[in-house]
Amino acid sequence: MASARQSVAEARRVVVKVGSSSLTTAAGGLDADRVDALVDVLAKSRDGGLREIVLVSSGAIAAGLSPLGLVRRPKDLARQQAAASVGQGLLVARYTASFARYGVRVGQVLLTSDDMARRAHHRNASRTLDQLLAMGALPVVNENDTVATDEIRFGDNDRLAALVAHLVHADLLVLLSDVDGLYDGDPAKPGTSRIDEVRSPADMAHVEIGSAGKAGVGTGGMVTKVEAARIAAAAGIPVVLTSASHAGDALAGRATGTYFHRTGRRSADRLLWLQHASEPRGALTLDDGAVRAVVEGRKSLLPAGIAAVEGEFAAGDPVELRDAAGRAVARGLVNFDAKEIPLLIGRSTRDLAKELGPAYEREVVHRDDLVLLPG
Numbered sequence: 001m002a003s004a005r006q007s008v009a010e011a012r013r014v015v016v017k018v019g020s021s022s023l024t025t026a027a028g029g030l031d032a033d034r035v036d037a038l039v040d041v042l043a044k045s046r047d048g049g050l051r052e053i054v055l056v057s058s059g060a061i062a063a064g065l066s067p068l069g070l071v072r073r074p075k076d077l078a079r080q081q082a083a084a085s086v087g088q089g090l091l092v093a094r095y096t097a098s099f100a101r102y103g104v105r106v107g108q109v110l111l112t113s114d115d116m117a118r119r120a121h122h123r124n125a126s127r128t129l130d131q132l133l134a135m136g137a138l139p140v141v142n143e144n145d146t147v148a149t150d151e152i153r154f155g156d157n158d159r160l161a162a163l164v165a166h167l168v169h170a171d172l173l174v175l176l177s178d179v180d181g182l183y184d185g186d187p188a189k190p191g192t193s194r195i196d197e198v199r200s201p202a203d204m205a206h207v208e209i210g211s212a213g214k215a216g217v218g219t220g221g222m223v224t225k226v227e228a229a230r231i232a233a234a235a236g237i238p239v240v241l242t243s244a245s246h247a248g249d250a251l252a253g254r255a256t257g258t259y260f261h262r263t264g265r266r267s268a269d270r271l272l273w274l275q276h277a278s279e280p281r282g283a284l285t286l287d288d289g290a291v292r293a294v295v296e297g298r299k300s301l302l303p304a305g306i307a308a309v310e311g312e313f314a315a316g317d318p319v320e321l322r323d324a325a326g327r328a329v330a331r332g333l334v335n336f337d338a339k340e341i342p343l344l345i346g347r348s349t350r351d352l353a354k355e356l357g358p359a360y361e362r363e364v365v366h367r368d369d370l371v372l373l374p375g
């Protein structure tokens with residue numbers, strides 16, 4: 001344990017995620033004192049810039065509720081987005097003022113799940129974050145709630161934080177909530193205890209996860225935090241899960257909260273999103289030869305190998321690739337709209353190019369945009 005926590009203390013680039021429940025008052029609205037308390041800890045932890053911090057902060061919707069006369073978090077997307085629009089401005093204004101006490105500039109970065117997948121967006125997001133850090137600024141990231149649709153929404157910031165940690169090559173992910181770690185059962189119930197360390201998913205086999213917190217402003221509850229920890233750990237990034245009030249201890253490497261050991265190594269950048277955080281928008285069924293080419297040969301999927309298509313998707317969306325038995329074998333970003341695929345099914349790219357033009361001489365899913373699913 002000592003060496004794991006030692007590596008926490010020494011982590012140079014850290015992504016810290018804070019949930020709505022840690023930033024709001026019981027009556028609703030932003031709690032300036034709690035924001036300041038968090039900022040105090042983060043500013044000190046930067047150690048004069050020796051440590052780089054990216055903050056993934058929820059709270060936009062919660063912060064927008066009372067200014068819009070809403071007494072609780074709305075269920076419909078449109079009012080959530082309106083609240084996020086009002087609240088995000090207030091949230092970033094609050095962080096800007098609070099970090100200014102330490103002479104630290106903040107930069108707002110709003111991301112959608114699409115930005116994690118599309119090559120150019122991914123590259124730009126990564127470059128902007130790197131540049132902000134290089135210039136000594138502290139990026140404050142949130143989901144771009146106002147443009148995200150129900151289908152492509154992360155909805156919770158836990159998984160977004162795991163993907164951002166991967167994007168910026170973080171040494172550590174710290175997830176802050178209103179509970180001081182992962183418990184073996186819903187901490188609201190008596191007799192449950194905190195788990196100090198998780199070395200592999202097997203260590204969580206006995207864990208019971210209850211509903212989201214009492215504050216009622218968070219979204220994901222523990223389920224999404226555990227999922228985020230699993231994604232980051234599998235991508236080679238250790239995770240500490242604790243409460244905002246223990247953030248200082250956690251960042252200093254003291255034994256608090258739950259420590260998730262890394263379980264895997266860093267993998268190809270964008271594809272982490274495809275595997276863990278995307279909802280496929282449709283499915284392509286492959287013939288046996290295409291399954292072999294994609295799975296064993298690591299080849300691109302060509303039109304000739306497609307047997308069937310379902311779902312409504314646009315070029316660039318994530319789709320599932322299935323074998324003839326309906327088993328999902330891979331996920332990929334598709335290069336055609338769903339309505340174009342029936343024209344292509346079973347045809348060679350050469351024929352298609354001759355008949356429909358050179359734009360059709362391309363893979364349906366390029367191998368660089370493909371991730372295989374565990375069999």
Ligand SMILES: Nc1ncnc2c1ncn2[C@@H]1O[C@H](COP(=O)(O)OP(=O)(O)O)[C@@H](O)[C@H]1O
Nearest residue numbers: 019020021177183185209210213218219221222
């Ligand atoms: N096994 C568990 N261990 C820890 N917390 C749990 C567990 N099961 C349910 N929870 C609840 O999850 C809540 C945290 O989720 P949430 O309210 O979404 O937080 P945030 O806004 O910080 O993202 C805790 O307040 C806790 O009540």
Ligand SMILES: N[C@@H](CCC(=O)OP(=O)(O)O)C(=O)O
Nearest residue numbers: 020058059060061218219220
């Ligand atoms: N983007 C949303 C985050 C949603 C949310 O509440 O997340 P969380 O509190 O982390 O469970 C917001 O800023 O309100």
